[in-house]
Amino acid sequence: MEKILKALKDSEAETFSGLFEFLRFPSVSADPQSAGDVRRCAEWLAEKMKMDGFAASVEETGGHPAVLGRWDKNPGAPTVLIYGHYDVQPAVKSDGWNHEPFTPVIDGEKLYCRGSSDDKGQFWCHYAAAKAHLKAYGKLPVNVIFLVEGEEEANTGKFDNYVRESAKKLACDAVIVSDGPMYGDGFPALTYSLRGLAYMEFTVTGPDRDLHSGVMGGIVMNPAQALAKMITSLKDEEGRIMVEGFFDGVAPVAQWERDNWKKLPFDEAASAKEIGVETLAGEVGYTWLERLWARPTLDVNGMWSGYIGEGSKTIIPSAASAKISCRLVPGQDPDRIAELLEAKMRSVMPKGVTMTAKMLAKAQPVLLPYSGPAVEGALAAMEAAYGREPFRIREGATIPVVHTLAESLGAPVVLAGLGRVSDRIHGPDEHFRLEDLRSGMEFSARLLTELAGRL
Ligand SMILES: [Zn+2]
Structure with a gap:
């Protein structure tokens, strides 16, 4: 050598x-x-x-x-x-x-x-x-x-x-x-x-055009609020993903991994400071590295609806959309996760709107x-x-x-x-x-x- x-x-x-x-x-x-x-x-x-x-x-x-x-x-x-x-x-x-x-x-x-x-x-x-x-x-x-x-x-x-x-x-x-x-x-x-990836886009549609929020307000389901409520139902207060079947096949973190990762330096305060937040967040019951490496995630990557220009425009928007992606861990399949996520969104969708879903990207x-x-x-x-x-x-x-x-x-x-x-x-x-x-x-x-x- x-x-x-x-x-x-x-x-x-x-x-x-x-x-x-x-x-x-x-x-x-x-x-x-x-x-x-x-x-x-x-x-x-x-x-x-x-x-x-x-x-x-x-x-x-x-x-x-x-x-x-x-x-x-x-x-x-x-x-x-x-x-x-x-x-x-x-x-x-x-x-x-x-x-x-x-x-x-x-x-x-x-x-x-x-x-x-x-x-x-x-x-x-x-x-x-x-x-x-x-x-x-x-x-x-x-x-x-x-x-x-x-x-x-x-x-x-x-x-x-x-x-x-x-x-x-x-x-x-x-x-x-x-x-x-x-x-x-x-x-x-x-x-x-x-980790793998399942990347989805959802669009919730209500009336076939933007409506006057005074003339029609009070009798129409607002797609932006419907979508917001649907998204909120995807996680609980402790950061746990609330999609049925989502964790099927996810292996628990092995003890040797837990022991190994404990030896790794991870400075929580410095990490928070580096990205300009007061504190890190995530799923209760797991260490930072477990959250980063061994647990799946669900994040909104973008959402849009209604009027976002200067000043006010009193409408009930016709539609609202969101891009939502999940990082996946071994045992999960992107196509299966996409199905489960769509099913959950439909199950909590209020009456008066419809929804379309499409998969934008995936990785095992x-x-x-x-x-x-x-x-x-x-x-x-x-x-x-x-x-x-x-x-x-x-x-x-x-x-x-x-x-x-x-x-x-x-x-x-x-x-x-x-x-x-x-x-x-x-x-x-x-x-x-x-x-x-x-x-x-x-x-x-x-x-x-x-x-x-x-x-
Ligand atoms: Zn490279």
């Missing part, structure tokens, strides 16, 4: 210049005008891989292309697939950046650029680590597949289809995903569960292995690279592709975030700490060796 770590160190200038080139592509997947830049970025990456001794191709997905790299010259050794994405969120300097967003700049201990943490920089940790193995020994301890998508931030589902259709080509013994933060302020952690919750050779290997590599015992955590948000990778490839997926919550991903001044970049590279270099001996 010493020789590989030395190779990593010796090639640091080259690693940085490669990453800088990668970062300069404004590969914004959501903006159709950037499609050329997105493709050029993919082509550049594939070329780079070829120059560095990997087989590589630009893969068509029906959307933005993916890049597939491969090194398979170690017959008999296990195959590790490393996932990343080269597309990024939009960024313009006027959003509040201190530097040009697509000009990488090292300022102090941080590398600033769109994509530096999400996810070009995190992918680069793995890429540089594989190169260091090649440099040190002329070979890798495992066979490696790099799968780098260009659609993550656009989330059209096309890449997921590509993964399903290419399962044979992508066959592997473990999947590594580094596209997120560590825990808190730099505590290394593996994530073994992600994910439960990954939290033990087994791949996880143990990653934990060992993490402990050695970061010099502290890593945590095993869940995550409150959704990374839809993880479900697709786990389901289609049938291999254990290890989620090892190498960034920090404070990296400002998706916002101005996105950055990646140099120490996290270096630790991430060391982690990955050790990980390949660990997995070779365990898978």
Whole structure:
């Protein structure tokens, strides 16, 4: 391992210049005008891989292309697939950046650029680590597949289809995903569960037009008030979701998880202050981390009705709408939750209005292995690279592709975030700490060796 770590160190200038080139592509997947830049970025990456001794191709997905790299010259050794994405969120300097967003700049201990943490920089940790193995020994301890998508931030589902259709080509013994933060302020952690999503829009309609609230007021059900009342019935005073069947299949938080999470620092007052509220809230009977990670949620994301302009307009509105989303935990199914939620809304709907419901988005919750050779290997590599015992955590948000990778490839997926919550991903001044970049590279270099001996 010493020789590989030395190779990593010796090639640091080259690693940085490669990453800088990668970062300069404004590969914004959501903006159709950037499609050329997105493709050029993919082509550049594939070329780079070829120059560095990997087989590589630009893969068509029906959307933005993916890049597939491969090194398979170690017959008999296990195959590790490393996932990343080269597309990024939009960024313009006027959003509040201190530097040009697509000009990488090292300022102090941080590398600033769109994509530096999400996810070009995190992918680069793995890429540089594989190169260091090649440099040190002329070979890798495992066979490696790099799968780098260009659609993550656009989330059209096309890449997921590509993964399903290419399962044979992508066959592997473990999947590594580094596209997120560590825990808190730099505590290394593996994530073994992600929440899913059921996103609904409801519209309650009363009269077929806005009515005069004097001429008709008192004899008509007001859709805005009807909807407000219906929404209120979805939760009780203690923050518990009151939708029949909603919790069916939700596993209680295991004792080992409870014990583990108790060791994790969570500063309630600081968290409240950071978002500008006096106190945090949520479901009574659960700790903050349990509420964030292991309990489903139900939130109104937006609601609108009637007159919202200047001054007064005395109407009874014709209709009222709300967008409501639920974060789901393992054991729940988005389609089932959508049905239950709609049934509840209908059951409390007052007479005199009608309702339509539609599902806008969904994602399956994910439960990954939290033990087994791949996880143990990653934990060992993490402990050695970061010099502290890593945590095993869940995550409150959704990374839809993880479900697709786990389901289609049938291999254990290890989620090892190498960034920090404070990296400002998706916002101005996105950055990646140099120490996290270096630790991430060391982690990955050790990980390949660990997995070779365990898978
Ligand atoms: Zn990302």
